[in-house]
Amino acid sequence: MKATVSRSARESAVAQIKTAMIEKKLTQAELADASDCHEKTIQNLLGGRSVRDQTLFDVCMVLGLDFDKLKGAWTGANASVAAPPELHGENGGVVAPLYMGAYTRGAVDHYIGSYLTLRSSFSRPGCIVAYRTDVTWDPDWPSLLFQERDRLDAPYSHRGRLYVPASSMFIHLVSLTKGAMRMIVVSQVDRFGEMRGIITTIHKHGAVLVPVATPIVYAKCEEFDGNLGDITSAHPHYARYKKMLEDTMGDGYAKLIEP
Known part of the structure; x- marks a missing residue:
């Protein structure tokens, strides 16, 4: 009986992965490359065979799961999985952990929504990269929680x-995968639904990876047709x-200091 339950649950998990791959238009080879693992490992995963937790984690980060x-x-084991007790607090799961600012959902509801995201291209001078970022509340x-969408380089969302x-007048959008951290520091959302600041990350320059930083803007938006890419x-x-x-630089939301 236990094996039947596990098989059914695993099939459900595999279906979620396959659906996310279709949504992001990723092949097995592309998912393997973005997840930094062998294509055979992805084949095992999609076949419902055992893989390391690290592999499952990396795939989730790439697919936004x-x-x-x-x-x-x-x-x-979904029935037994629960958030750590300290996360529930007095408000029944609506208080963020202390290390994240201990904010309540009611205090940050105005952040929830979809944002047009703008930054300069790291490799093409004069080009602006535009994509969508969704901000939601994670009750578990x-x-x-933020999720980047509609990027031309979707595997790296x-x-x-x-x-x-x-x-602080600024907030932090942090993503962490296998020890690699990317941090975005932007102003708190204003009455126009905008956040402005700076992004720091790693970019492939020729044969090496180098740290880069550039201004970034988030602007709440409902229609994205023709505005992205x-x-x-x-x-x-x-x-x-x-x-x-x-204006992000000129108005003092961010400053790049050269030697």
Whole structure:
């Protein structure tokens, strides 16, 4: 009886992975490359065969799936998986952990929504990269969760959590995969639904990876048609997007200091 339950649960987990692959238009080889594992490992995963937790975690990060939920489905242990007691607090699971700012859902509801995300291209001078970022509330691990979508380089889309210090004008969007951290520091969302700041990450430059930083803007948006992708000077929104990034520096939301 136990084996039947496990098999059924694992089939459900595999179905979630396959659906996410279809949504992101990823092949097995592309998923293996983005997850930094062998294609045979992905074949084992999709076949419902045992894989390491690290592999499952890396795949979840690439596909934007919740690792704890998927692992619970994979092992048939969802019924016993629960958030640590300290996360529930007095408000029944609506208080983020202390290290994330101990914010309540009611205090950050205005962050929830979809944002047009703008930053300069790391490799193409004069080009602006535009994609969508969704911010939601995760009730299982009480905190704000962000997920990047509609990036041209979809396998490298990030998923992480928002850290909201109580005594700061800025918040942090942090993603962490296999020890590699990317952090975005932006102003708290204003009455126009905008957040501005700076992104620091690693970029492949020739044969090596180098740290990079550039201004970034989040602007709440409901319609994204024609607004995403690589925005060059020929695009009708280029001048407006360029000004938003320039104003981020000019208005003091971020500063790049050269030697």
